[in-house]
Amino acid sequence: MDPSWEHLAGVLLTVAAAAVVCLAARRRPGRWITPTATALGILLVVSEAAWIAWLVAHGGWAADVGLPLQLCDAATLLAAAALWTRRRRLVELTYFWACAGTVQALITPDVPEPFPSFVYFQYYAAHGGVVVGALFLVIGLRIAPGPGAVVRAALATAGYTAAVGLVDVVTGGNYMFLREPPPTPSLLDVLGPWPWYLATATVLGVVLFAMLNLPFWLSREPAVAPTGASPPASRADGQTSRNAFRRPHW
Numbered sequence: 001m002d003p004s005w006e007h008l009a010g011v012l013l014t015v016a017a018a019a020v021v022c023l024a025a026r027r028r029p030g031r032w033i034t035p036t037a038t039a040l041g042i043l044l045v046v047s048e049a050a051w052i053a054w055l056v057a058h059g060g061w062a063a064d065v066g067l068p069l070q071l072c073d074a075a076t077l078l079a080a081a082a083l084w085t086r087r088r089r090l091v092e093l094t095y096f097w098a099c100a101g102t103v104q105a106l107i108t109p110d111v112p113e114p115f116p117s118f119v120y121f122q123y124y125a126a127h128g129g130v131v132v133g134a135l136f137l138v139i140g141l142r143i144a145p146g147p148g149a150v151v152r153a154a155l156a157t158a159g160y161t162a163a164v165g166l167v168d169v170v171t172g173g174n175y176m177f178l179r180e181p182p183p184t185p186s187l188l189d190v191l192g193p194w195p196w197y198l199a200t201a202t203v204l205g206v207v208l209f210a211m212l213n214l215p216f217w218l219s220r221e222p223a224v225a226p227t228g229a230s231p232p233a234s235r236a237d238g239q240t241s242r243n244a245f246r247r248p249h250w
Contacts, residue, residue, distance in 0.1 A: 002093075004147065006111075006115040006120065007025055007109055008233075009115075009121075009126035009169070010106070010109070010123075010128065011106055011107075011126065011128075013128065013130035014106060014124065014127075014131055014132060017128065018131060018132045018135045018136070019131045019134045020134055021036065021132060021135075021140055022136060022139045022140040023142030024140070025136060026139075026143055032054050032080075033141070036082070036136075037083040037084070037136070038084060039088070040072075040080075040083055040129060040132065040133050040136070041079070041080035041081075041084045041133070042080070043129055044076045044077070044079055044080040044083075044126065044129045044130065044133065044136075045076075045077065045080045046075045047076065047125045047126040047129065048068055048077060048126060048248060050071060050118075050121050050122055051119075051126065052066060052068065054118060054122070055121065060243075063171045064172050064173035064174075065173060066169040067167065067171075067173070069164050069173075069175040069176070070162075070169060070175055070176060071097060071101050071102075071176055072101065072102050072105050072126070072127055072130065074097070074160065075097040075098055075101060075102050075130045076129070076130055078090060078094050078097065079092060079094045079098065079129070079133040079134060080093060080095040080133075081137050082133070082137055083133050083136075083137065086137065086141070086143060088143055088146055090146035090161050091134075091137045091138060091145075092138075092146065092149045092152070092153065093141075093146075093152070093153050093156055094130070094137065095134045095135075095137070095138045095145060095212065096149075096150075096153040096157075096208075096212060096213075097130075097134075097153075097157070098130045098131050098133070098134035098135075098214060099131070099195065099212050100136060100205060100208040100209060101205075102130045102131055102188070102233065103131060104125050104187050106124075106127050106128065107130065108184065108185055108186045109123065109127075110128045110182065110183075110184045110186075111123045112235075123218065130170070139172070144216040144219075144220075145212075145213050145216050147220070148211050149209075149213055150206070150209045150213050153209050154205070154206050154209060156160065157205065158245045159232060160203075161176060161178070162203075162246035164176050164178065165178050166213045179194070180194055181194060187201075188201065191204065
């Protein structure tokens with residue numbers, strides 16, 4: 001298979017899987033949701049464990065390259081936790097990391113071995129699975145980012161980056177490319193040389209988080225009615241009409 005087609009096939013399969021589960025969750029919600037979310041979470045954890053096992057089996061594991069600390073690795077485990085628990089805080093961070101980070105890894109992949117190798121399938125199962133899981137939770141199941149999600153995600157990302165930076169110092173690694181750019185083409189190539197691309201990437205990350213959150217921010221109803229607004233209509237028994245608490249559709 002031609003390298004361009006190998007890449008395109010992985011991306012198209014990810015897009016198709018995301019479309020199927022999101023449309024199914026929207027139009028045919030039911031008992032299948034929980035086992036599907038559970039299975040997808042298991043797939044993500046197994047794919048991450050399989051990558052580490054492959055490194056060990058081929059003598060390529062070392063503390064400076066084999067720890068699951070790249071942002072996509074962390075997003076894989078985070079997405080599994082979000083799929084299993086459906087906690088909003090985990091879901092929103094998974095959404096931001098998947099759409100702002102993992103998507104970039106799908107657009108500019110770094111796959112050590114071509115199709116039909118194990119590494120090829122592992123790469124797209126892990127990276128594509130993160131994106132599918134994030135969209136399934138946010139678009140399919142409507143677990144939208146809550147108020148303050150961008151700030152929380154930015155602080156969580158900054159904290160995680162600082163922790164990974166310490167690991168880089170101790171191990172001599174280059175996790176999250178904090179010490180030098182990746183050897184393959186990536187978005188970092190247009191963000192300036194090291195270390196300036198770290199600052200540029202930080203600003204770009206916050207902007208992307210805000211853009212990803214914008215549709216949900218626009219659809220969110222105000223928590224307090226404007227002064228002078230009429231109170232919600234009430235039934236004869238004194239209970240507030242259900243329409244007053246109807247969730248926005250997006």
